[in-house]
Amino acid sequence: MMTKQANLPIPTEAELELLAVLWSKGSATVREVHEEIGHERALGYTTVLKMFQRMMEKGLVQRTEAGKAHTYRPSVSQQETQSQMLRDLSKRLFAGSSTQLAMHALSMQSPSVQELEEVRKILEERSGKR
DSSP states (O other): OOOOOTTSOOOOHHHHHHHHHHHHHSSEEHHHHHHHHHTTSOOOHHHHHHHHHHHHHHTSEEEEEETTEEEEEESSOHHHHHHHHHHHHHHHHSTTOHHHHHHHHHHHSOOOHHHHHHHHHHHHHHHTOO
16 A cells, blocks of 8 residues: 655655656566566666665665565555656746646647646636636
């Protein structure tokens, strides 16, 4: 079970790569994550192991030991991590304004009709029109 912990450190890009595998699988051994990431780029097994050890110290993952195999699972959900990272980005670049962040993101590339409809629904819910 994932816990909501707003004060967890923001994961590095490399840590996010490992978390993405765990989010998609639910949990995995070092070997499974190493093999999955190995399809994208060369990363040593011991590097993945060391990263998981650091991520445990930070509270980003939890470990279960079953014999020689250690299984890792994320401590927080992908959505919680995304929200935390966007809050941090908003504070640093947009003076804490989620509106400015959203407007900037929408202006960077043209959203699809479906994406615009999703944004419209969120705006309507926030303004109490539904």
